[in-house]
Amino acid sequence: MDPLLEQWQKDYKNATPKLDTAALLSQITSARKKQSIKAWFDLVAGTFVSLFCIYALIFEATSTPEQVLYAILTPLPIGFSIWAFLKRKKLIKSNILDFNALLLFKKQQLINQINYWRLNLIGCSILWAALCITAAVSVLMYNHSTIWLIQLGIGTLVLILTLTRYLYLKYHLKGKLNYIDNLE
């Protein structure tokens, strides 16, 4: 073997940072426990809220629109919990991907993030428009201004924050994708 490489191998081994393995083990055991508790909590909470929606649909809803509302709401919490669970699994699997596959995965994550915030923005915009119409009707016809103005203010703030986040991510997306491309 090349003597220089041999010397570097020796130097590299000697450059091992100081390790407190007992502390490391204790930290990751605790971190893993927390992750596990969080995963179970997400799943139980999602199931509980969905079950509550079913209860409300059967015993609490007094009109058809209410029943429709609860029927639409029922699958959402449990669906979100399952999505989060599958996402965790996918993330764990990414640990054993090949280098290029990992970079592809990272690029897809960035694109998914943009799509997620775009959808969020569209949803917020629709809700904000609906809120504006409802507020206008309420203020003009029934003179209930304060509560609607507060709601409109909160809605506008949420919309601005969502828009800012989306524009920020969109602005930086190309640079991030180029950076990953350069690693390949």
Next chain:
Amino acid sequence: MSKKDHIHEVLLQYAPLMARIAATHEADQALREDLLQDISLAVWHSVENFIGDSSMKTFIAKVAHNRAVDHVLKETRRQDRHNLSDPLLDLVSTDSHQHSDNTYDLMTAMRRLPLKFRQVISLQLEGFNQAEITHTLGINEANVAKRASRALVQLQKLMEQ
């Protein structure tokens, strides 16, 4: 031996390997410790997916490198915090002062290498053969050889600076 005990044993056995991989990707001590924790957790989660198609050491190096790449991407995005001239004050050196200087130079120089070269050279210095590096990085042997020779040249240039 229980599953948990087995994982603990694996983590203890390969902690120095994981720490070295973390050190070749992060100069800041606090961030390096975070990265080491992240790698250890990833190894814990991933050991269940180990199907024995390579040695455990190769498998762990693969997981550790993937987490390190993820870390580099995140940190690069956050800010250009990888101050490559940061001293590694806690390096363990068993030899002379001159040796310690060489060690410092090697780790600093390695972090200056492009990621694709850094990965190959760190695996080579860890003692992995070409086939194992191929398996770890998912690139063909010709590519490994090309990267390794270019990495060695670049590293030598950096060390001479």
